[in-house]
Amino acid sequence: MSFSLHGVRRSFDGRAGRVAALDGVSLDVAPGERLVVLGPSGAGKTTLFGVLNTTLRPTEGTVRFEGRDVSRLSQRALRATRRRIGTVFQQPRLVPSLTARQNALLGRVGHWSFANAVRAWVRPSPEDLERVDAALGAVGLLHRAAARGDELSGGEQQRVAIARVLVQEPTAVLADEPFSSLDPSLRESMSELLGVAAAGRTLVAVMHDVDFALRHFPRVVGLAAGRVLFDVPAAQVTPEMLAALYPREAPERRQVPEREWADAFACVR
């Protein structure tokens, strides 16, 4: 198994007492599988995401990645695990003062010792540079390689973020709402790029856009109130399932304000 979650619970201390963001989630993801997690806001998608990329420690339950129990790992082994998991965030999160090329190079940070990191600051190794150029070529941004992160458009920044994952050469890719900050016209081409980045790798995506998700992912997991509501092949998803997942409001209507927010953020950045 690539990811294997068993009875994962994660609670946070909020103003209203302890809140369980994840309430007993079990999930097995086979190597090379493509899976999308759907769910309304507050369903625990982002928490699940943090647990999967091992930056968030579950309160209870076990998380295994490629057979190893993550909670037992030393920090060093944990870093080795993280570099095998590539992450595309909702926002590109580039370092604004570095160039596109340097930002793509940052996919290698998990592979570097501090000495390597210093050396890369002065002169990156030829292998790393080769990887970077190949990745920037794959996302079609070689001509913008010398531009600063904050000089790129939103779409270009997200492409650099994907190039960064390519450079990382992970075995699994996690994507948290990767296109929600993008123009609808860009989404299809970006999803193709994400497909390229995840080729031959496990891909777990968190998404709001139900139609898009059903079209692109063979396996769909519905998450509501921190529990898995359904976990079925895309072909078997029924309107009743979706209605249970998004009570009262239709999924298309839900996603509108959410996207506007994300767009507003994209401008601010």
Added chain:
Amino acid sequence: MPSPACAEERTTPGPAASTRRSTNIPGLREAEPGRAAPAARALLRRRRVQLLLVGAFLAWSIAASDVSPGALVAPEALHGLGRLLRGMVPPDVSLGFLGVVAVAVGRTLAIGIAGTALAVLLAVPLGILATPRLFRPGALAAGRGPWAVVLFAAHLAARATLRVFRAVPDLLWALLFVVAVGLGPRAGALALGVSYAGVLGRVFADLLEDVEPSAAEALVASGGRRASLVLFALVPQALPGLVSYGLYSLECAIRSASVLGFVGAGGIGQEIQLSMRLFEYRQVSTLLLALLGLMLAGEAASRLLRRATRSVRVTGRPPLTGRGRKLVTLATLVAVVLSFRATELLGSADDGLLARMGRFAAQLFPPDLSLSFLAALREPLLQTLAVAGAGTLLGMVLAAALAPLASAGLMLRRPGAPGRPGVLDLLARLLHVTARSSLAVLRAIPELLWVLLCIVAVGFGPFAGVLALGLHTAGVLGRLWAEALDEAPADPVEVLEAAGASAPVWSLWGAWPQARPLVASYGLLRWEFNLRVSALVGFLGGGGLGLRLYNAIQLGFYDQVSTTVLLILGLVMLSDAVSDAVRRSWLAPATLRRDTARPVDSSLALQAGGLAA
């Protein structure tokens, strides 16, 4: 005087405000074919020339200030230091001496409070006069005829006065007032009053200039006179801003007050100086501990205040009402009156204070502009420049070594972070605590005290000045730089963490590129500030212009004193201009605080940010 806590007022430029300049990071920069525009290349070339100039200046500074690291480890230096340190334990905690310490601490507080109050009192009339909107020809309600010309002249004079007030370092003001009115806290309070009035007056003028004009325009339209315009339309809107800004500078003023004593202006500094002269090292260590406590308490109090009022604009009205407001007002008034009495500005028998000050001022004129004296000033002037350059460099080197260790984000494991805790975490925490406390000690001891300590080790001369400036600067910059690293926006850093970067790696590639503009800006501000101090460390034996000043004052050559003061004034104004130019071409304009005063000339920015005050 040097107050890192006050410097927190400087906001961290967010990612949006970070500088937009073409990349100048080595590696990865090899130009895309045909991408580098000629303009960009010219810019790069200019930068390279500027860098070369800075490098040459620093190299010259080191050469010209007799930097000799060997002197530090020479047997006599170690012997002297050993004797000093042995002499300092145990601290003198006899009841009699603790009483002396308590009085000194109280006086220090009084000097700070009285100085700030005096500054506010001076700032109101000068600030009004310095407001362009009121007195510029053709301005709001400006009159016509000869009267308007006279007022315009007064306006220009007020602006020039404020500029001189803030450009002359507060220590130099203290020195002059000690000569004019005698040793003691009165000179200290007057010095702080004048020096801070320069800052507060300019702030007040800016506030008046920015006040919402509709009320004023209505008054003008109804035929109001200028006096009523000022009284009813403008001042009530700007005064709360001035008062809250004054409260903010109080903390900085108390820090300054503890240092002014080194030139005889009363307070704890004077006691330290005295005990040092008497070789009473046990007393020195008690006083040092008191000073450390005073400074740390001040820093903590201001941090608390800042955290509590973070969302409140500084220029805004404090959210206090009813009885609370009355109580605070009453307490402030009582504290001010008590402080005025303690510093003998009020209530003491009239001993012709103003007359004495007038006599001294008259003696300052005309300045000695004879060629022979000017030529004699050349060498100390160069020495002052060199000590400031080499001292800042030393401080930056030490701070660069300590700041990463003092960064909490880099050294401390977040509670609840995944991964088994290891022995390394404990070691890192230990290193972190050590670095932070070393920085606290380095910056709690003022430059002027470091000079006295360094003289014991390496003897009189510019090298002692370099060491003193360097050690104190390291303490201030180390903390500011560590905070700059910790306040770097977290989003990109988290990406690197998720990709498996270790803390040192993400600090280098995630936090540092984002913190860089702020780090450079702090370094530049410290250089400016050190130039002011290095002109004075000589007073205690650190070489440079201060020594000249000391001699001239001792011998009563007041015409030479005024020449030297003018020279220092010119030096400060020149450094303002230089660093403004550097800031414009290298750094973001947004590195200066926006929500208090506009970033006016840099000596104001410097003091407003508290790095000088």
